[in-house]
Amino acid sequence: DAMVIQNPRYQVTQFGKPVTLSCSQTLNHNVMYWYQQKSSQAPKLLFHYYDKDFNNEADTPDNFQSRRPNTSFCFLDIRSPGLGDAAMYLCATSGGGGRRPHEQYFGPGTRLTVT
């Protein structure tokens, strides 16, 4: 089945220790998104890639970086995690066009804990 996969599902890191979250997709979609969702809050878009074009949201902290080495993979790097970065991180994809260009397909998320 075509899908969006996120690894790991649960990640524990220490305060200030860099961490990388991974997302892969078999949908061959050209747009990939990273969202941060804290408890009982709306998913908040951090950035997205349209093909290789990187689009950062204005209020995304510099501590968050992303890489997309190819169509299938996208990484979220948190350079120096703080306690406030503990959250669920959701990866999503979309086709960027077609009949429903705004329909996004989500992975199961990675729950990040910062100790």
Next chain:
Amino acid sequence: DQQVKQNSPSLSVQEGRISILNCDYTNSMFDYFLWYKKYPAEGPTFLISISSIKDKNEDGRFTVFLNKSAKHLSLHIVPSQPGDSAVYFCAASASRSSSNTGKLIFGQGTTLQVKP
């Protein structure tokens, strides 16, 4: 500045009855609206959408209504089933003001519980 709001954190209904989930938005540039459903330990999944040129879209038991003058949309589930118990997110997009990347602004979600 929350552009998409779901003011009810939770809703409980009896099986077979109607569930109505509400969503308000503030940005008049939004022209496409979606509902996502999320089960625990899973990512959100697309449920139904509506373009601003319509005021109603129906898909089986699910109907979304859009009232542009009130900047309000609602999701109706009839009849509700226990399997519908999940978190429902409303999302909006302003396609005219961005590149065609489908950027979405989400509400904070409403937890629906359907009791047998």
